[in-house]
Amino acid sequence: MTKTKIIAFQGRPGAYSDLACRNARPGWTTLPCEDFYSTIKAVQTGKADQAMLPCENNLVGRVPDIHTLLPRSGLFIVGEHFQRVEHCLIGIKGAQVSDVKRLHTHPVAMGQVSGLIQSLHVEPVIEFDTAGSAEIIVKLNNKEDAAIASSLAAELNGLEVLRHNVEDESYNTTRFYIVAQEREIPPVDEINTMTTLLFKTKNIPAALYKALGGFATNNINMTRLESCMADGTFCATKFLVDVDGHTEEAGLKRAINELRFYAEECVILGVYPASPYRQLKQH
Known part of the structure; x- marks a missing residue:
């Protein structure tokens, strides 16, 4: 029986990095890690076959930690993936957009939904992670609290998407390096x-x-x-x-x-x- 391969990412289940893993490596098991160091460590120790590391976003620029950690890791880039960031307004079952008074999410995501915040007149609440904010909404179990996260985060946490694509800019995209222990160099005559x-x-x-x-x-x-x-x-x-x-x-x-x-x-x-x-x- 073939062993299912594992790809590690930084964040909670349902994070955009998790979504990137599922899109780039369908059928693989995704492994959430607390930080970039732990994500890289998972590959170094054989706990994961590959890791998905964000390197730049076309709105906020580079991810600085990767510049430091990747060259020292001994890992090699074996692929790249571009993930469209589609923010969703997420609430508990039965909630309506009109119920929302507080909006929970990561500070970068918060800055990317300023139009929504102004139109709904809600209070921004900064959290450590987009997918983590969805988990917080579950614990609060209050129709007045909503999160900005991916549709995957809503699905994994049993929440409802109240509104899709609430981001200010429709071209918000993150680029990832896919890394592994061994080089996987394509043939020299392979195009692109x-x-x-x-x-x-x-x-x-x-x-x-x-x-x-x-x-x-x-x-x-x-x-x-x-x-x-x-x-x-x-x-x-x-x-x-x-x-x-x-x-x-x-x-x-x-x-x-x-x-x-x-x-x-x-x-x-x-x-x-x-x-x-x-x-x-x-x-």
């Missing part, structure tokens, strides 16, 4: 491949300009460039980069070789298939 790498520039004038020059001259499309301070100093900076292409393709290989010449260190975090979402958004 991504490469993620982390490098530290030398502390010399124009180091970043020179390090990235090879990507331009070799016609390599860079989809992401993020900086973070290195070693707790203000003199050295690390950069996380996502580019289109495979490390064994001639153009990207030349670009990385040129990058290494101007960098003190360069680590390939993953070579993996690009999400179909990228092609959909191009058309």
Whole structure:
């Protein structure tokens, strides 16, 4: 009998990361973890086969913890997933929108439903997690208390969705890295491949300009460039980069070789298939 695979995520059952796991890895068992460290640890110890780690959102930007934890983890990026964030107004059975006086959710989600808060004239109540706020609504068992969370959180907690898609912006989307203990590098001739790498520039004038020059001259499309301070100093900076292409393709290989010449260190975090979402958004 084939063992069911497990994918770990940070948050409570029904969190958007849980939803991302179910969409990206249908049939797998999802494993909720308290924080990103525990999520990564689950894969390191073999408790989970893979982990779903949010890396950026098109409204609030990057997820900073991932920049620090992932490079030190020894895990590799084996895929990516884009999850549309569709906030729902959730209440207990029998509740109506007109009953709601208090709105519970995570602070980021709260900032994404300001229109709803103003139209309903409700009191915002900050909680630690979107899915966790749904669990709180169950415990309160009061029609005047509602949560902002996913429809999955409502389903798992036996709650009712009072209104779908209450977010201010319909394009709210989170991108995730899917990580594992071993690399899963696609064939070099497979189209739509991504490469993620982390490098530290030398502390010399124009180091970043020179390090990235090879990507331009070799016609390599860079989809992401993020900086973070290195070693707790203000003199050295690390950069996380996502580019289109495979490390064994001639153009990207030349670009990385040129990058290494101007960098003190360069680590390939993953070579993996690009999400179909990228092609959909191009058309």
